[in-house]
Amino acid sequence: MGTSSPEALLICEHCDTVYRRRPLARGEVATCARCGAELERHHAMSTNAMLALILTSMIVFVQANMWPIVTLGLSGQHSSTTLWGVIIAMWQEQAKVVSVLVAATLFFFPLMKMLLLGWLLWFGKAGRRAPGFVPLMVALHRLGPWTMSEVFVLGALVAIVKAHTYFDVTADPGIYAYAALTLLITIFAGVDLRQLWDDLPERTA
Template structure:
């Protein structure tokens, strides 16, 4: 069993390798298909948990604060993410509204909450209850979290809207921008290393 823990399998071509300790900035690649096998984890478990807590706080701010304020002829109108979702629903774009809510709220929130759950126990070197299921869920949820795409689309929309309105960025858009940075930093870490730094929880 101990020998098996020192092996790493490429998830793309099933090639098996002996694990080696990586130095800062190093990445292990599969020699067969070129896929990334493992990255050096430059932030410890405590640091990752702190990032997740910060991300959750910023996530709440991003969802309750106005994204932008549009001004025209002395009139001003602002909206939050959920205000935009409700407006799309009322305008008959129910499918777009549901997809927006899923990819910008429910999936990102699920990803953050699952990470917070497993990291809370990992700080003590333990595996959280339902650890295997949580790790599987992270793999399935991650591709559907599209906050980065939302930020790019919002920036394009703000630039175009500026032609017709006075556009004032709200706290929500700044929070989403900061959240994008936090998620990018956290995504640079391979969650699979949690299998190595944790052990089965004691009953």
């Protein structure tokens, strides 16, 4: 590699193979020739665009948790509930482990991820690293697999279809808000957050 600067190199985080970085075209993904792991994606979204996407996701997230997700009707009686209504009902029915997992993966972890990203991007739009940049980036990497809104939406849709056998079921605005949130999360999943390490270099004295 000679005297190449660190910014010109890519290191595979799985097998430590070192590569010389080259510009990627739109849609291109660099992968490790040794282990096949993803090294880098094309930076298609700016810091300001990512911040706008996170703010939109937070608005939709609040709506999804405030609005009822489904209404069940039987013999002229109707009952609707929010996500937290379901979590509390599971807790009261002695399904405490499940209720904790649902609360963590559908509320606390996604909320934490959005708040951390919002904090980093708020400073990033000014071209500087936020306080606690390094540990927060590590925390975001750890939180990645634990946001499961898309699993909830698919499970809720299956449950609604099956419940039609016994109840009059109406999908409420909350489930549509979660569907929109899933779409936003899917869009953001295609963004390589590691670009922040390059876009926001550490300032030296």
